Amino acid sequence: MRPVGTSPRCRLLLPVALSLLLAAGGAAAQPGTPELASTVDVPADVVALAGAYAYAASGDTLRIVDLADPSRPAVRGALAAPGRIWSAHASGDTVYLAGGLDGLHIVDVADPDAPTLAATHQTAGQALGVTTSGGSALVINLMTGLEVVDVTDSAAPALIHTEETFGYQWGIGGGGALVMVADQPEGVHLFDVSAPATPVLQGVYAAAQPVRAVTAGDDGRAYVVLAGSGMIEILDITDPSNPRLAGSHRPSRPGGRTQRVAVRAGAMAVPVAEDGLEWVDVSDPAAPALTATLDTPGNARDATIAGDILAVADGAALLIYRIR
Numbered sequence: 001m002r003p004v005g006t007s008p009r010c011r012l013l014l015p016v017a018l019s020l021l022l023a024a025g026g027a028a029a030q031p032g033t034p035e036l037a038s039t040v041d042v043p044a045d046v047v048a049l050a051g052a053y054a055y056a057a058s059g060d061t062l063r064i065v066d067l068a069d070p071s072r073p074a075v076r077g078a079l080a081a082p083g084r085i086w087s088a089h090a091s092g093d094t095v096y097l098a099g100g101l102d103g104l105h106i107v108d109v110a111d112p113d114a115p116t117l118a119a120t121h122q123t124a125g126q127a128l129g130v131t132t133s134g135g136s137a138l139v140i141n142l143m144t145g146l147e148v149v150d151v152t153d154s155a156a157p158a159l160i161h162t163e164e165t166f167g168y169q170w171g172i173g174g175g176g177a178l179v180m181v182a183d184q185p186e187g188v189h190l191f192d193v194s195a196p197a198t199p200v201l202q203g204v205y206a207a208a209q210p211v212r213a214v215t216a217g218d219d220g221r222a223y224v225v226l227a228g229s230g231m232i233e234i235l236d237i238t239d240p241s242n243p244r245l246a247g248s249h250r251p252s253r254p255g256g257r258t259q260r261v262a263v264r265a266g267a268m269a270v271p272v273a274e275d276g277l278e279w280v281d282v283s284d285p286a287a288p289a290l291t292a293t294l295d296t297p298g299n300a301r302d303a304t305i306a307g308d309i310l311a312v313a314d315g316a317a318l319l320i321y322r323i324r
Contacts (some may be wrong), residue, residue, distance in 0.1 A: 031264075031265060031283065031323075032323040033291070033324055034269075034277075035321060035324050036294075036319065036321055037070040039317050039319055040065050040073050042056055042058075042065070043056070043061070044063075044314060044316075044317060044318040045057065045302065046085055046301075046302050047304055048088040048089055048304060049067075049309060049311055050092065051092075053067060053076075053090070053109070055088055056318045057088050058313075060080055060082070060083055061078055061079070061081070061085075062080075062081060063075060064077050067320060078115070081097055081102070082099060086128045088130075089130045091132050093108065094118075094154060096130045097130070099120075100126045100127060101126050103120050103127050104130060104137060105119075106151060106155075118154040119155050119156065119157050121137075123141040124162070125143025126141060126142040128141070128142055128171070129169075129170075131174060133194075133196065135150060135152040137157070138175075139172075140169035140172045141169065142170070143168075144162055145163050145164040145165040146162065146163040146164075146165065146189075148160050148193065148197070148199065150196070165183040166185075166186050169183055173215045174216035174222075178237075178240060180216065180222055180237075182224070184210040185210055186204060187204055187207045188204065188207065188243065189203075190204070190237060190241075203242055207226060207233060208233075212258075212259065213261070216263075217263035217282075218264060218265065219263070219282075221282075221285060222235040222243065223263055223282075230272070231248055231251075232249045232258065233247075234248060234249070234282060247285035248288070249270070251270055252293070257274075262305040264305040264310075267280065268280040268282045269310055271300035271302060273299045274299050276293055277300045278290055298314040298316045299314065305323070309322065310323055
């Protein structure tokens with residue numbers, strides 16, 4: 001076992017319409033500003049969002065937080081997993097937990113007060129990340145690559161395919177038809193998983209340093225965290241067969257603290273441990289601009305965005321922001 005480290009317009013109206021379009025587009029391209037709505041006193045190293053709920057994990061415990069009113073969150077149920085929870089992905093009434101050597105855990109959260117472990121799928125290696133595509137869970141297991149697991153019956157997950165990559169698989173991003181695997185030392189592998197039993201490698205991006213994590217933006221880009229420096233490389237993946245570097249952002253204090261980033265509508269949230277959270281305008285990927293640094297009380301470790309909610313796992317607490 002290998003060790004784990006931690007549009008045209010009417011011609012007569014074109015000038016007016018175009019100016020209005022540009023004005024509106026410029027306004028829409030401006031990323032909002034996060035405002036702290038609440039602090040939830042639960043341990044949180046990993047966080048996922050789905051619907052009106054946040055799913056915070058620390059150690060082997062998953063906790064469910066009701067965000068129907070983000071300013072008054074309510075802690076609901078909790079579940080103890082068989083071991084450490086490395087990452088989480090929420091979809092509908094199911095939360096998928098990457099449980100390291102314990103594999104993939106599938107948690108039924110239909111009753112937020114009483115989540116239950118529906119099943120565990122034992123991976124070939126250490127499960128460090130998970131996402132979904134239709135009725136499949138896609139898991140990276142550090143050792144053999146990408147496992148495609150049929151989860152249409154959550155109580156009976158079944159391995160349908162393993163797609164190997166050369167090195168160690170540390171992160172996974174995307175979902176739907178396109179997923180990306182962060183592989184050390186090769187870089188980022190982009191797979192078409194529209195046919196889950198036969199994933200097709202579209203392209204590979206060879207990063208300058210080992211890749212720790214990869215996040216799919218809502219802008220046809222991927223955001224790649226480099227393990228050594230914490231730098232985030234921004235990739236244009238509109239042509240998955242030819243991913244190319246579009247820009248980069250170096251956190252204010254380099255050193256590899258960044259684990260994962262979250263991206264929404266031209267903004268990127270970058271957890272930088274004791275330095276808090278950086279809020280970066282990435283509407284122009286060639287010139288990312290730091291617009292705010294949010295001082296968090298602990299060590300910002302993970303972040304995710306859904307709609308206008310930004311959730312930050314800060315170690316001893318879960319921070320909820322509204323993006324205004």
